[in-house]
Amino acid sequence: MTAHPVANSRPIIDVRGVWKRFGAAEVLKGIDLAIRKSEVTCIIGPSGSGKSTLLRCIAFLEEYSEGEIYIEGELLGFALENGKRRRVSDAEVARVRRNVGFVFQQFNLWPHMTALENVAMPLKLARGIAREDAAKRARAMLEKVGLGHRAEAYPSQLSGGQQQRVGIARALAMEPHIMLFDEPTSALDPELVGEVLQVMRDLAAEGMTMAVVTHEMGFAAQVADTVVFIDRGVIAASGSPDEVFRKDENPRLRQFLQNYFERNVFWQGSGDVAVP
């Protein structure tokens, strides 16, 4: 488990009283969540409980309906003018979230570009880095995720696990201060999950700040500093893995974990987490 060297410093991400509605549907109902430097926060919960929506709000891929989200102290997406909030320009949004990296469940690589081009293109277009330097940095990032030898491959020529590692390299190349992962291994065949989780473990060990929506309870138990259980749009439990997996008595959480183990215990091994 990673230590929290600066546990009392200002959070990198500060979510305060955030609500998100899609029309009449209330998907997030007053979320408070702080993520500090070098912390790994794992977000678990039933399907449809609002985990992706929360992550997407933090990335401003969705506009949150109410509340505030601060990224390194700056309000994301809005400006406050005598008590009312006003949507800021896309350029301003991009500026505030420039240090936020996002890894998608479906990878979202650009299929017409090689692995190297996928990583290098944003460096050129968004950071104005010269061609050769961008390629050099992209290659280094691919090596970091163990894909130096596949730099010239197109996404369609890579396995799902390799594609996701390219996705991680692409986000890392921008030198983010925090990485958001939305179920990064859920689209993978079981035998490919490990290689992606290993890259994420390495990142956590290096001190990367991470928020990870995941169903990999083993990963959460080993790597997370904080586990957050979201249920029907609210944080129903949160704390250290030990607190959430062993101690918290929220019945919805216990039921969720019970279901998880019934599905997974026979191949996952239950060493990390107590069966409720």
Next chain:
Amino acid sequence: MSFNPAILTDNWREILDGMVLTILIWVAGTAIGLAIGLAVAVIQLFTNRWLAAPLAFYVAVMRGTPFLIQLFVIYYGGPFFGLDLTPMVAGTAGLALYGGAYFSEIFRAGFLSVPPGQIEAARMMGIGRLDIVRHVQLPQMLVIILPALANMTVLLSKETAVLSVITVNELTSVVQSIGSTTFAFAETLLFLALVYWAFLEIVTAAARRLEKRVGRFMLRTQS
């Protein structure tokens, strides 16, 4: 009735002029039309509705009225709005505006064919809207929409035949008048059919080659 192709070679000078004019207007009209179509699609999809609404009206009018009438309005109606165009310019503009409306619909469908997740990824990397269009969307959608673009381009070659109503001496009108003065209807009609068919073959071949080039990433998928 005899079949005498010499009628055509006897009048090669006029026919060549008509063909050059047709090709010029066709190529220029298509090129400008493609630019209009792309611009209209981008504005409609990526800006606000105050810009999009008038463009939707333009597209509806161009698609909903005959090309012939559009040409009349531009050429004979233009002077009332201070637009005194030569037949050639009016014809090119008419073809471009007409084609642009259809091209915009093709581009629009193309933009929507690129999975939104890829655009979100680009936005998260801080890539600007126009760069996303250029580097993420266009290269992928071109493979998909090329056949439709080629199809429309071929249709436009045939629409140039209407331009004689605004006194453009394009190929069809030249050859038809030769046919009616010499009564060589079969020869002239067959010749016209072959020429427009050749246009079709040229565009199709060009589209195939382009498809191979921009579609490299898809071809490799299958290997």
